[in-house]
Amino acid sequence: MTAMPNTVDRATFQAELDKLRTREKAHTRESDAIAAARRRLPMVEMDPTTPLVGPNGPTTLLDAFEGRKQLIVYYFMWYPGRPAPEQCEGCTWNNTQVTELSYVHSRDITYAVFCQGPYEESARYHQFMDWKMPWYSARDSLDTLLAGRQINLMHLICYVRDGDRVFETYWTNYRGVEAVDFNYTLMDLTVYGRQEPWEDSPAGWPQGVVDGTRVDGRPTAQWSRLAAGRSDDLGNTGGEPPAARSTGCCH
Template sequence: MRKHERAVPERTALPPVVDRATFDADLNHLRAREKAHTREGDEITAQRKRLPMVEVDASIPVTGPDGPVTLLEAFEGRTQLLAYYYMWHTGHPAEEQCQGCTWCTGQVQEISYLHSRDITFAVFAQGPYAESRAYRDFMGWTMPWYSGVGSLERLLVGRNIGQMYLISYVRQGDRVFETYWTTMRGVEVMDNNYALMDLTVYGRQEPFEDSPDGWPKQWATEDPVLPKVIDGRPIAQWSRIEAGRLTS
């Protein structure tokens, strides 16, 4: 086992074993709730589309690879923009950067589908451009990357700077409007691993989950809020280190 891999104890707690007919009956009962949940999600999405919007100054600058650009230019000519506000610890090494932001951002890789629907996805780091961009390159990410330093008070008006946010914008000509924002567990929409974990019998193995007695909670000891670290590093960093990438 590699040093950075986590030891997995032998599992002893398991669901009861039943015949196929009993299994199918219980699964069908759950399936009815799943379908209701899906329909409720569709209704929430429909309500989200009907929210009012607030105008944002389209000239607010963010810093990109060629220097300052406007919020409007970050749309890259598309009608909609999804901006992820990446938490950043200025001056800290890669292993001390936000594990939750690393977890979510690293899973937004194929953005051509968003582009096909006239949507641009970009990261607005809450730290200096050169420093945060070096982290982006170390992680091997390819999405557009900007720094919001100097403009965060205007971009995140009324919200706490230093917290993760996913914000939806739309433009009409040269005018920009904010239509929705979410934070904390709301940004899990960027993630597919949690959704896959939720389909398994042991789930995420995190403290908040409602699991039967004896179910493993292997991720209760590293960090009670964002347990996504092994040996002091965000999990996704280890494959990059093994590939020989430098962290600075």
């Protein structure tokens, strides 16, 4: 049997929860303070003409703003020439959760994905997954856009523009990209958490989920697309062997 918490009366339960709530509220206030510090960071100017490839062909970093003041970019890991089941499970997990963009649009913010692979095959993946967010290839501009950061690693980068001038204001990677992930946030509220081996959990708690972003050899969200009859043919073959893949998609 799976281990369970101790059973107590309602008053005892509420007393323990109240103690935890004090810590939760302190965490919320600290998160607000960190966000305030983030808003006070300096920024670095970018070349607004940095080339991208989008659905209508060559375009630029400035164009990716879609006329809005701010831009949030998810840098999607990509393995050129590999089939859909071998593409990044972490990036797939994260971006499957990005559905309704009207809320960020209402604050004059565009959310877009800059794939780190070629446009044609990655755009087929975007279509297969039935994602609606803007999708570009940044493959030929990664040295400029990621400037000293690891290529083919998931990144979230924020930009602001002043007319035709573009500035980078913030970036994060690894678990920082959980900003777009509500599933882990919900799991963290439950008694068993994410059920992953690294978590600090009581003895007997289930922790057997080693790769929770894949099921039966595919990124988890691909299965519902296949069941709906969508094609996962990316029009590619060969490419980088799986053994040579980076592990940078891990949370």
